Amino acid sequence: MSVLLSVLVGVLAAYILIYYSLFKGARFKSNVTLKGKTAIVTGSNTGIGKTTALDLAKRGARVILACRNKQKAEAAVYDIRKESGNPEVLYMHLDLASLKSVRDFAENFLKSEPRLDLLINNAGLIASGRTEDGFGMAFGVNHLGHFLLTLLLLDRLKQAEHSRVVNVSALLHRLGSVDFNLLNTHKDLVTGQSSWHAFRAYCHSKLCNVLFTRELANRLEGTSVTCYCLHPGVIATEIGRNMGVLQKLLFLPMSKLFFLDPEGGAQTTLYCALQEGLEPLSGRYFSSCALQNVSALGRDDALAKKLWEVSERLCGLS
Numbered sequence: 001m002s003v004l005l006s007v008l009v010g011v012l013a014a015y016i017l018i019y020y021s022l023f024k025g026a027r028f029k030s031n032v033t034l035k036g037k038t039a040i041v042t043g044s045n046t047g048i049g050k051t052t053a054l055d056l057a058k059r060g061a062r063v064i065l066a067c068r069n070k071q072k073a074e075a076a077v078y079d080i081r082k083e084s085g086n087p088e089v090l091y092m093h094l095d096l097a098s099l100k101s102v103r104d105f106a107e108n109f110l111k112s113e114p115r116l117d118l119l120i121n122n123a124g125l126i127a128s129g130r131t132e133d134g135f136g137m138a139f140g141v142n143h144l145g146h147f148l149l150t151l152l153l154l155d156r157l158k159q160a161e162h163s164r165v166v167n168v169s170a171l172l173h174r175l176g177s178v179d180f181n182l183l184n185t186h187k188d189l190v191t192g193q194s195s196w197h198a199f200r201a202y203c204h205s206k207l208c209n210v211l212f213t214r215e216l217a218n219r220l221e222g223t224s225v226t227c228y229c230l231h232p233g234v235i236a237t238e239i240g241r242n243m244g245v246l247q248k249l250l251f252l253p254m255s256k257l258f259f260l261d262p263e264g265g266a267q268t269t270l271y272c273a274l275q276e277g278l279e280p281l282s283g284r285y286f287s288s289c290a291l292q293n294v295s296a297l298g299r300d301d302a303l304a305k306k307l308w309e310v311s312e313r314l315c316g317l318s
């Protein structure tokens with residue numbers, strides 16, 4: 001009996017140790033206030049984006065929830081206003097799966113909002129299918145939509161004394177690559193529609209986030225704007241909503257036991273957005289509120305430059 005008890009206590013202690021050392025993650029601690037500043041957070045009706053928006057609202061920022069689902073976004077606006085006591089939390093419609101919607105959002109924003117200090121490109125998905133413009137869903141939403149959004153808002157960001165772009169990437173960028181031939185022929189970085197292909201496409205799109213951040217930093221040198229990308233940790237959110245039943249059965253218990261909550265998932269985003277003195281590290285990648293290395297492809301300047309040029313062409317900018 002006592003042997004069994006010792007084993008149980010041992011297993012429990014090991015679990016707590018592993019959980020806290022591997023999964024609990026770092027916390028961003030800062031009293032910085034954002035009164036008079038404006039932030040956009042894409043995909044902020046749920047998950048990491050919602051807790052990021054809540055934190056910025058608590059610090060006094062004017063926060064725009066850039067979301068595709070009106071009903072869910074308005075519910076999030078209600079929750080965030082109530083919890084933060086900040087009435088300056090607004091919803092503006094943005095569907096990153098439509099380049100027209102991205103342009104409309106930018107036009108509305110530029111017409112109605114005189115300043116922009118923080119652009120948090122947080123929205124993301126793992127999904128097959130195509131965007132309105134015919135691009136693979138992950139490439140179109142996770143990379144191309146945010147690419148166009150950022151470029152359309154860049155002049156407004158440059159008008160602020162110090163402003164930042166934060167791109168939420170993922171550790172899985174390490175499994176990603178960019179095949180420009182596939183992009184030319186299929187408007188996507190994978191062929192095939194299975195959940196395996198959707199997963200591969202997600203990894204590729206997250207590498208695109210890293211490369212975009214790197215090239216953006218080069219092009220922003222000498223301006224008041226800096227940019228960063230990050231892995232938020234392994235977080236229990238709705239990111240797996242498009243998984244098959246079997247995958248969900250495996251994923252859900254794992255996420256309950258080991259994954260961070262969305263508040264934990266927002267910490268590195270907040271660090272990249274608000275940490276003082278980060279400017280010399282513009283273009284770099286962070287995880288657990290600290291600088292981290294990216295994959296070899298993520299450090300490839302020629303690849304980053306080519307992705308930028310191709311993305312400009314695909315968005316009709318060049």
Ligand SMILES: NC(=O)c1ccc[n+]([C@@H]2O[C@H](COP(=O)([O-])OP(=O)(O)OC[C@H]3O[C@@H](n4cnc5c(N)ncnc54)[C@H](O)[C@@H]3O)[C@@H](O)[C@H]2O)c1
Nearest residue numbers: 043047048068095096097122123124170234235237238239
């Ligand atoms: N959850 C994790 O473990 C994890 C790990 C690494 C990276 N990430 C990244 O974190 C970010 C946030 O994801 P999350 O985990 O909170 O997932 P989530 O699914 O809870 O939130 C994603 C948000 O993106 C929005 N979105 C999806 N498609 C959109 C579109 N076409 N237009 C506008 N908004 C759209 C969703 O509506 C949702 O609000 C993503 O970029 C994801 O890739 C998450």
